[in-house]
Amino acid sequence: MKLVVRLGGSVVATPVNTRLISEYAEVLKKLKAKGHKLVVVVGGGALAREFIKIAKELGLPEQDQDDLAISVSRLYAQLFAKKLGEVGCGKIPSSVNETVKCLGKGKLVVLGGLKPGMTTDTVAALVAERIKADMLVKATDQDGVYTKDPRVCPDAVKLDKISFDDLPKFLAEDKHKAGIHQILDPEAVKILKTKQIKVHVLNGFKPENLLFAVEGKLVGTIIA
DSSP states (O other): OEEEEEEOHHHHBTTBOHHHHHHHHHHHHHHHHTTOEEEEEEOOHHHHHHHHHHHHHTTOOHHHHHHHHHHHHHHHHHHHHHHHGGGBOSSOOSSHHHHHHHHHTTOBEEEOOOSTTOOHHHHHHHHHHHHTOSEEEEEESSSSEESSOTTTOTTOOEESEEOTTTGGGGOSOSSOOTTOOSSSOHHHHHHHHHHTOEEEEEETTOTHHHHHHHTTOOOSEEEO
């Protein structure tokens, strides 16, 4: 299986959770040993949003805000890649082409953001499109997709399955902005819907959920 994992910064980097990073490294190695081809896109979490806030206060344009957030995500990706050791790429890819090239060498690829105006969700979607991924897994700080934000609405209901057509009803933002924080960003949704790539949104604080998703077990929310 060709698999793209979008690992939320809210999970492993807010604050930095060394235990989770280590557990994910072992789960990913296990999946690779079973013959799966894997690309992991790591988000920048709260630190990235803090740099965006600082850049705004300095009067910097949105492109520069994005640029700083990308640097943070790439730093976390580097940390993750180093923990993976020999099975990972020697460097963090700075383009989709570099990602594909590294994957072609039989490596487990880890990357962060790529360029301003593009979230790590969109990076993951573009990579999934390029490698013709069987599935994109979004490991986030929620158990799946809810009818409302479960952090503020006690009556929010988790959805086991949802279509791409219905997904926008449950997303707060319909266009990109620096620091956007929701289940999937709008640009990523467009790509994934067009290419009909199945998405599995799940609780990223439980690395074993990634194994369950690959095994086809119902965990989190499936978007298809």
